[in-house]
Amino acid sequence: MWFRLKCPCPVKGCSNNTGQLLEWVCASDGGNMYINELGILECSSGRHSGKIITWKFDCGSRSGPHRYEAFQPPDYEAFTHAMAMALPHMKEAGASWVHSLITEIDRQFKG
Numbered sequence: 001m002w003f004r005l006k007c008p009c010p011v012k013g014c015s016n017n018t019g020q021l022l023e024w025v026c027a028s029d030g031g032n033m034y035i036n037e038l039g040i041l042e043c044s045s046g047r048h049s050g051k052i053i054t055w056k057f058d059c060g061s062r063s064g065p066h067r068y069e070a071f072q073p074p075d076y077e078a079f080t081h082a083m084a085m086a087l088p089h090m091k092e093a094g095a096s097w098v099h100s101l102i103t104e105i106d107r108q109f110k111g
Helices: 076-089 095-110
Strands: 002-004 033-036 040-043 049-051
Touching: 076 095
Parallel strands: none
Antiparallel strands: 002 033, 033 040, 040 049
Protein backbone atom coordinates (compact mmCIF):
# COMPACT_ATOMS: atom_id res chain seq x y z
CA MET A 1 0.00 0.00 0.00
CA TRP A 2 1.39 3.41 -1.00
CA PHE A 3 1.23 6.64 1.00
CA ARG A 4 2.34 10.17 0.12
CA LEU A 5 5.85 10.81 1.49
CA LYS A 6 5.55 13.62 4.02
CA CYS A 7 8.40 13.82 6.50
CA PRO A 8 11.21 16.08 7.69
CA CYS A 9 14.48 15.96 5.77
CA PRO A 10 16.14 12.55 6.39
CA VAL A 11 19.67 13.91 5.92
CA LYS A 12 21.88 13.95 9.02
CA GLY A 13 22.63 17.45 10.26
CA CYS A 14 20.02 19.22 8.13
CA SER A 15 18.12 22.02 9.84
CA ASN A 16 14.92 20.78 8.14
CA ASN A 17 15.04 17.60 10.24
CA THR A 18 13.39 19.28 13.23
CA GLY A 19 9.79 18.27 12.71
CA GLN A 20 8.30 20.22 9.82
CA LEU A 21 6.67 17.76 7.43
CA LEU A 22 7.90 18.34 3.90
CA GLU A 23 5.88 17.11 0.93
CA TRP A 24 8.50 15.45 -1.26
CA VAL A 25 8.39 15.59 -5.05
CA CYS A 26 10.42 13.87 -7.76
CA ALA A 27 13.22 16.11 -9.04
CA SER A 28 12.97 14.56 -12.52
CA ASP A 29 9.29 15.06 -13.24
CA GLY A 30 7.85 17.07 -10.33
CA GLY A 31 5.37 14.37 -9.34
CA ASN A 32 4.49 13.56 -5.74
CA MET A 33 6.62 10.94 -3.98
CA TYR A 34 5.11 7.87 -2.31
CA ILE A 35 6.43 5.24 0.10
CA ASN A 36 5.30 1.68 0.68
CA GLU A 37 5.78 -0.79 3.53
CA LEU A 38 8.71 -2.41 1.72
CA GLY A 39 10.77 0.77 1.98
CA ILE A 40 10.35 1.64 -1.70
CA LEU A 41 9.98 5.23 -2.86
CA GLU A 42 8.23 5.99 -6.13
CA CYS A 43 7.03 9.10 -7.92
CA SER A 44 3.44 9.45 -9.05
CA SER A 45 4.37 8.75 -12.68
CA GLY A 46 5.90 5.40 -11.66
CA ARG A 47 8.99 6.12 -13.78
CA HIS A 48 11.31 6.67 -10.80
CA SER A 49 11.39 4.05 -8.08
CA GLY A 50 13.90 2.55 -5.67
CA LYS A 51 14.83 1.51 -2.16
CA ILE A 52 15.11 4.28 0.40
CA ILE A 53 18.86 3.81 0.76
CA THR A 54 19.43 4.40 -2.96
CA TRP A 55 17.49 7.67 -2.98
CA LYS A 56 18.94 11.16 -2.45
CA PHE A 57 17.04 14.04 -0.89
CA ASP A 58 17.07 17.81 -1.48
CA CYS A 59 14.85 19.71 0.94
CA GLY A 60 15.83 23.08 -0.49
CA SER A 61 18.13 24.10 2.36
CA ARG A 62 21.49 25.41 1.26
CA SER A 63 23.17 25.26 4.64
CA GLY A 64 24.62 22.32 6.53
CA PRO A 65 24.97 19.09 4.54
CA HIS A 66 23.16 20.52 1.48
CA ARG A 67 25.60 23.46 1.16
CA TYR A 68 27.91 22.02 -1.51
CA GLU A 69 25.80 19.24 -2.93
CA ALA A 70 22.02 19.62 -2.84
CA PHE A 71 21.05 15.95 -3.15
CA GLN A 72 22.19 13.89 -0.16
CA PRO A 73 21.58 10.25 0.80
CA PRO A 74 19.48 9.60 3.91
CA ASP A 75 21.20 8.70 7.16
CA TYR A 76 19.78 5.75 9.15
CA GLU A 77 19.18 7.72 12.34
CA ALA A 78 17.96 10.83 10.53
CA PHE A 79 15.58 8.81 8.34
CA THR A 80 14.26 6.89 11.35
CA HIS A 81 13.70 10.20 13.14
CA ALA A 82 11.98 11.67 10.07
CA MET A 83 9.65 8.68 9.84
CA ALA A 84 8.91 8.85 13.58
CA MET A 85 7.78 12.45 13.03
CA ALA A 86 5.67 11.46 10.00
CA LEU A 87 3.97 8.31 11.31
CA PRO A 88 1.39 10.02 13.55
CA HIS A 89 0.07 11.64 10.37
CA MET A 90 -0.25 8.26 8.65
CA LYS A 91 -2.95 6.77 10.87
CA GLU A 92 -4.66 5.14 7.89
CA ALA A 93 -1.55 3.01 7.27
CA GLY A 94 -2.12 0.86 10.35
CA ALA A 95 0.24 -0.87 12.76
CA SER A 96 1.16 -3.77 10.46
CA TRP A 97 2.15 -1.41 7.64
CA VAL A 98 4.26 0.71 10.00
CA HIS A 99 5.92 -2.38 11.49
CA SER A 100 6.79 -3.68 8.01
CA LEU A 101 8.24 -0.31 7.00
CA ILE A 102 10.39 0.02 10.12
CA THR A 103 11.64 -3.56 9.71
CA GLU A 104 12.54 -2.92 6.06
CA ILE A 105 14.28 0.39 6.82
CA ASP A 106 16.37 -1.41 9.43
CA ARG A 107 17.19 -4.18 6.90
CA GLN A 108 18.15 -1.72 4.15
CA PHE A 109 20.43 0.40 6.30
CA LYS A 110 22.01 -2.35 8.34
CA GLY A 111 22.27 -4.85 5.51
